[in-house]
Amino acid sequence: MYPAPAVKIFVIGAGQVGSTIVEALHGEHNLTVIDLDPGRLTPLAYRYDVATVEANGASRRALADAGVRDADLVIACTSRDEANLVAATFARIEAPRATTVIRTSNVEYIELWREGRLDVDFVVSSEIETANAITRVIRVPAAVQTDIFAEGQVQMVEYEVTELTNPDVLGKPLRECGLVPRDSRLVAIIRGDLMIIPRGDTVITSGDRLVVVGSPEAAQAWGDLLSPGEGVVEDVVVFGGGQVGVAIARQLLEQHIGVRLIEPDRERARRIAEDLPDARVYQATGLDPDFLERERIGQAQAAVFAMREDAKNHYAATLARVHGIDFTIAIIHDPIAREVYEHSGVDVTVNPRQVTAEEIVRFAHDPRTQQVAMIEDDRFEVLDITTSPTSEYVGLMLREMPIRGAVIGAIVRDGKAVFPHSDDVLQAGDRVIVFTESSRVADVERVL
């Protein structure tokens, strides 16, 4: 009835960000990927149904030849800020009506864009998105992942259930657990490759991942329910003072969370100390047990590993755990590192490129979709979407809707968030926060 909007998307740059975007958007949309390196394009062309062009995205002629003229959306996501900016500028000339999105880590560009003096529609920064993601996780320490929707009224949190989880919850049918926080909904249980839409008789077992949607208080209260006794984090150690590390430290400080930052390079450490007067900056490797002991690093409530090498982060995280830190968050550069980390007990991993891709992908969605969160490497998504007045679901009670691998976690009606029960009725113009499998995103957007 409502055909999926046929969007023609140009992705400039086929690195990790570009590939993640392609992975998330292929199939639903008409994609063209441009990169100079055929070694990156070939696997994409082989795996997905996308057009690839081996050319310089920062060349106006190359863009024109590739047919950018017809594009609805141009995403410039190479690792080079300048190339992205130039590509977006040329795209604007060739296709004035296309939406342009650039990836940048240059604070100057971001500020210019905020002042409206950069002719680009959206600017996405890996560093800021990563820092946001990590700050959200730190504020809900028990979470694997969390995201905020509807101007902070709704929070999605993914929790991991382990043997250490509150035994009152484990192994029992949900309806017998009783004390489920109000204003929240357990929208899905991810068990290995399965996605379970929970019912009263569903049993939570160790190894499950729970996706909860609710008011921020309620969503966070799930953390207390699952693992009681984990308090508010007020003291974080950040290992590595690169751009990501500094962005994380800055975000945490803005939220009044104490930060100690460790950076081995003398000159960089000095600059960071100058830029962040409220942080305590150490010029040290963070791999020296004497140092960790002397500075009582083990007493910090959380540690973020944001060094440039996965192996170093891994080693440092393990050492920090030995010294007593029990909440570790690591930045990963190579997607493979994730398994290593999770295997060795790092609590949360954040891939800056994926976070960036996630932020960029939402521009490709139906314009009614305001935000997207990806869960489990984009196996699932949470959408923030406004229902169309002509939707076939309008007027139906939630329990009457045919289940199509999607759950409505929250409804924002007249600007206020409602956490619906199965007998609530969907109205036209409602903003809904929907959990769904990624492959069904286009279906969900079509029916709502």
Next chain:
Amino acid sequence: MTAGTTRRHPPRPRRLGVELRGAFGLIGTLTKVLSFAVLFPTALAIGYSEPFWPFLAAGAIMVLVGLGLERMGRGAPPIGFREGFFVVAVTWLAAATLGALPYLISGEPQLDRPVDAYFEAMSGFTTTGASVLTDIPALDHSMLMWRQFTQWLGGMGIIVLVLAVLPRLRVGGRQLLESEMPGPEVDDLADRIRSTAQRLWLLYVALTAVQALILAIFGWTGIDDRMTPFNAVAHAFTTLPTGGFSPEARSVESFAAASQWVIVIFMTLAGMNFALLYRLFVRRKARAASRDEEARLYLTILALMSVLLAVELWQKGFQHGEAAFRHGTFQVVSMMTTTGYASTDFIIWPAFALMILVGVMLVGGSAGSTGGAIKVVRHLLIGKVLRRELRQTLHPEVVIPIRLNGAVVDERTLRAIAAFVLLYIGLFAAGAGLIALDSAFEGPPISAFDAIAATATTLGNVGPGLGFAGPMGSFEPFSDFSTIVMIALMWLGRLEIVPVIVLLTRGYWRV
């Protein structure tokens, strides 16, 4: 022809690393211009029917010297960074010479020896206020006003020196003042000095005029019957440059309490950064000025020490009520801003009171003021460095930048400040040692504390010392050797030590 190489050219003669001709040329120009200052006492002398020729003769001599030096520098390449030190150091010596000539030419019996005349003049141009006179009112009006005027001129020179020249020569931490200067950033040194001078001199002249006017009104309205217009101008001339000369026999003791409070206010202003005062009065940025860390510390120390001294005086029965607070505040402000007036003869005060006074002498005014000594901002930063050292003892790896008013102070500046304070202490010890040593041979008997006070007061450009050199006394009993030592201390202290010491290094003169 023999094998090997023959030297065609004789080795080049070793060249001096300093362009002395150009430097002397600039000194000549400055001397020539400064010499016209004698026209003011000349006019005054004619008005009072006093001999005016000593001033004209002194002016004429120095104009000729200036022209001669200027001629020497004609055609010399332009001077740069390195010559700046030499120019600054020698200009003050030349100014003191101009100051001393009228004393000598007039044949004034109290100042007829060149050493004494030069001491008095150096004390004037360095705005110190120490005097070898024993009977001040015996001098002519014009001669008394020339003393006052040398301090006022010295203050003008200091404003330019500390806010435009020394920062360029990177003396004692240039970063402290460079960003403070209001006005457009000019690259050319001469332009920068000119624009700085124009703005700040106007403020300096205006503040002097306001003070003279207030004091004169006190005189006219009978609030203070000792405050003649002559006295009003004479004291305004030596308050703003934190000088301290007074044409009165017993400093400002005989003035009414109201006049003394007015002088306290203007001394306090004179001890503040002129760039800050400019922002406060001209740009009307009171908020920015009130947040200045140095100004806050400066006012805090003044207030604390004043109260402490007042309480001590009251408790020991030296003064009571308003008088205790007035004399306590007056003396602390006068010593700390390095002005050197006395509202009462404080040498009879108890030991603790004198310790406070000698202590604040070492604190000094703010950077960018006409005050001397170590200066509040250096104490502030040294304190911050010490606090950092203590923290780093516990946490060896922690990186702590030192900030002043929110901006990071670079490590070079901090090193320069530490070096300055060490030099200051070293000179202080050397000066006190020499004066004490001299007293063992030919000088007058002097107590160790008085030798220390005499050194602190001259090196800090304060004025009065203790013992016979107290506020109502005179430096006359010192031997010539001690007098010369103190002349050197005044000169060094005023130029922030480094430009003079640099001249004594071999590296300065080599290419």
